[in-house]
Amino acid sequence: MNKDLSGIVLTEEQICEKVAKAAKWLDEKFAGTTPLCISVLKGSVFFFCDLVRAMKTPVQIDFMTVSSYGRSSVSSGMPKIVMDLAASVEGRDVILVEDIVDSGHTLVRMRDLITGRGAKSFTTVALFDKPSRRVVPVKADYSCFEIEDEFIVGYGLDYAQQYRNLPYIGILKREIYEK
Numbered sequence: 106m107n108k109d110l111s112g113i114v115l116t117e118e119q120i121c122e123k124v125a126k127a128a129k130w131l132d133e134k135f136a137g138t139t140p141l142c143i144s145v146l147k148g149s150v151f152f153f154c155d156l157v158r159a160m161k162t163p164v165q166i167d168f169m170t171v172s173s174y175g176r177s178s179v180s181s182g183m184p185k186i187v188m189d190l191a192a193s194v195e196g197r198d199v200i201l202v203e204d205i206v207d208s209g210h211t212l213v214r215m216r217d218l219i220t221g222r223g224a225k226s227f228t229t230v231a232l233f234d235k236p237s238r239r240v241v242p243v244k245a246d247y248s249c250f251e252i253e254d255e256f257i258v259g260y261g262l263d264y265a266q267q268y269r270n271l272p273y274i275g276i277l278k279r280e281i282y283e284k
């Protein structure tokens with residue numbers, strides 16, 4: 106385990122199981138369609154890649170980079186679109202893939218943007234849900250794992266852009282982000 110972590114939340118095997126279940130849920134919901142799956146970068150990158158490859162439904166993919174935390178552990182409340190989508194979402198069944206729903210600001214921003222651009226449907230899948238941190242009332246349609254208010258990193262999740270490439274998800278020691 107990485108020395109900056111105090112514990113593991115999900116091992117690689119457990120992540121794999123959660124991904125398979127989420128893919129099955131999506132396959133059932135989107136049978137007979139070709140949804141547009143959107144990865145909210147950077148945090149969802151690994152979850153997204155594993156999830157769409159686990160799906161049997163034919164999908165198209167696109168990416169959007171959204172940032173609201175920077176080096177802070179508190180949301181700015183105004184997620185910034187750093188890179189927009191390449192594809193049009195008009196008339197499309199959109200599946201938005203997030204690593205975590207925390208304050209909810211990012212999800213609300215994405216929902217308003219994508220439905221405002223004329224998507225036919227909007228479905229959200231998140232690896233983690235941290236309901237105790239919610240500031241705006243919103244919920245992903247499917248969450249793989251509900252977690253207490255711990256600072257988690259790995260498998261795409263970062264602290265100050267670090268730890269993203271850990272293949273598992275762990276709890277960051279408080280002394281790392283409070284120093």
Ligand code: PRP
Pocket residue numbers: 145146147148149171172173174175180184203204205206207208209210211212262263
């Ligand atoms: C993180 C995470 C989500 C968002 C969730 O992204 O990846 O997109 O915050 O938080 P919220 O519910 O409080 O909005 P961040 O802005 O840190 O960028 P990153 O994905 O590049 O890490």
